[in-house]
């Protein structure tokens with residue numbers, strides 16, 4: 001989606017990935033296949049471009065550093081380093097005064113017992129590195145469940161978080177330009193299923209004060225990290241009306257995909273503008289919108305019924321060109337546009353239900 005935005009504005013795109021025939025590779029001018037650890041290949045790649053960005057925060061920090069020897073990397077590698085490890089990320093947030101869930105580092109059974117005493121139960125235990133879309137996460141309501149979550153490899157670094165009985169989850173996707181300009185797409189409301197984003201609705205059904213506060217927190221984080229590009233802040237909104245930062249994603253985010261169809265400038269075009277040093281574009285919202293993710297599970301009984309979903313007015317189909325439809329894998333999304341957020345959500349869900357052949 002970034003490459004499409006770049007091509008539309010006349011840029012040429014080179015992509016670097018350990019895989020071939022990637023969604024970006026399918027629309028890029030050059031697709032280089034090499035391991036992220038192959039730093040000579042990374043340097044060769046970066047020598048051929050004017051600016052480097054990334055769409056995946058688990059690119060190793062050393063890879064970003066090698067690229068930065070040959071071309072500017074935006075956002076900078078230190079932002080990847082902070083956000084790709086949950087303990088580093090939460091420590092950065094809490095030491096900078098941003099509100100987060102209560103958490104503790106766990107590297108052994110003793111640490112776990114201390115965390116249970118200090119943070120309490122129920123809890124969510126997550127691997128500190130390389131976890132996303134619910135991978136490496138376990139919920140625990142009892143000590144025995146917490147111990148079981150560690151049983152296989154107690155020495156793997158984990159974060160132990162107090163379970164938040166949230167009222168809803170929201171995100172703020174925001175951008176910062178090289179000149180410090182700030183832009184955001186308002187507050188988006190998110191529903192997860194099995195820890196994977198299922199539905200995003202914009203604007204979120206939160207009171208104006210909460211919306212202002214969420215945007216202020218996001219702006220503070222982008223400034224503090226000196227981000228040049230797009231960054232998403234995911235929040236829990238507690239039943240007491242408190243906002244807690246759950247996670248940062250230093251890139252265009254799944255909850256911002258609806259900006260392609262519903263806003264003057266999408267998160268992808270904004271990423272391009274920021275990293276290429278262009279002025280940020282207007283983020284004005286054209287109409288209410290909802291986005292439903294399409295996971296590989298939808299292919300269980302063969303090709304989904306695209307025509308049935310596309311027959312609904314206001315529904316837009318986005319497929320990423322991933323070759324294999326595995327359960328839980330994000331294959332594409334549907335965006336529905338309507339006059340209210342509620343109607344957009346209903347329409348997106350109806351369109352997705354129509355994909356499953358009877």
Ligand code: AMP
Nearest residue numbers: 101124133134161162163164192195247
């Ligand atoms: P994460 O990978 O941290 O974004 O977690 C994925 C999803 O799991 C979140 O969007 C929540 O729905 C749920 N989750 C994660 N951490 C917590 C927590 N501390 N309390 C309650 N739910 C959580």
